[in-house]
Amino acid sequence: MSTCLVVIPTYNESENISEILESVLNQSVLFDVLIVDDNSPDGTAQIVREKQQKYPGRIHLLEREKKSGLGPAYIAGFKQALAMNYLYIFEMDADFSHNPEDLVRLYEACAHEGYDLAIGSRYVSGVNVVNWPMSRVLISFFASIYIQMVTSMPIRDATAGFKCYHRNVLQTINLDKIRFIGYAFQIEMKFTAWQYDFKIKEVPIIFTNRVKGESKMSPRIFWEAFAGVIHIKIRSFFRKYHR
Template sequence: MPEDTGARPLVLLPTYNERENLEGILDAIFAAQPNFHVLVIDDASPDGTGDLADRRAEADERVAVLHRSGKQGLGKAYVAGFEWGLAHARGYTHLFEMDADFSHDPRYLAALLRACTEGGADLSIGSRYVPGGGTRGWPWHRQLLSRGGGLYARTLLGLELRDPTAGFICFARHVLETLDLHALATRGYGFQIELKYRAVRAGMRVLEVPIVFVERERGQSKMDGKIAAEALVKVLELRLRG
């Protein structure tokens, strides 16, 4: 548990139209890790996700909500969450990226934290493509997009990570304090590649922890062709900049 290591973890949970999933994922996080805190980062969801998050925060001191004025991209949501967490008086020691749609199972939170507190990692990644990891419920084209995108990023950027596009991550606080978060240029899912690339370039040690990624059952995926294209272009730009 976090008290044993002195860790004070914060889970960042970006949301846009996740009303169907929000209460369930919060319950699942606290069932797995009662002492974790959660920051819901809502981009003015039209379906009322932000209002639901506010009601939950009023009833549970472990939950906080950061409201943003509109849908501005996953990368900007996480940067806002990182800054909120780093500035908080509680002194969070580890900050997590995690999806709100149950694609990321909260039971893996403990393993990701242990990889940092006991395994010597500066950041740990919930990886689909190391032994023991995998996906469930994905159609073939999602498999192709994910594996192809990972291979593209590894090849162009020289990354040794098996899952550079992964979005289930634990960061030790000093990683986020070291990186220039405002230098991150990618707004969509390419943000995950860029952030890992910059961390590796800064000399951070990364460990990959096997997880099984599950396709969402409720709500709509935010991935689309425009987001995928942005990731391809930004990876190339990172490579050209060296």
């Protein structure tokens, strides 16, 4: 049995889901996969069910009634991963913006180097983004600088969505108190792990913009992150972070 579970939230990813599953399941490290699907009308979940027959016991499917945001999808996936007793729990996108081969590098940072949280970072060694419009690169890059300034968190890519958690991190964080749903969710999870003094490593990756399917990015998600950073920092003054 694998000790590693990759949580992938999906909404209308029928063009990518078959290929991403094949790639993740055929890495040099044994990864299982949990797809958290938000009732995709394009048949994403049906494709996953067909793949389950090819890889019995290695693909799990959690179907939710409606599309309610990235954060709640991951929280549901994390809770299921903990209940299934996985030791290393990953998060990644379904659209190949994260290279499945880099899962192995995140795993090695936690399993072999002793880190509690490994982050696939676009900005820890320059700016490693492919096929993004320059405007979006600049917004993302300077957003990370803004987040560092407000929170003092020593993480270069605070909105990154490609990570490996040791289960202790997710058991320590009160997942029911994570408030945000978009990029702010990613910031809040990292900030909380950092406040609990977990060992964190940024692993350099190359982020490639999706080729198939549509981006789920929206102005609302961006502004939630911008304002949410201040809220996260202020709220931390009234919390105690004891493991």
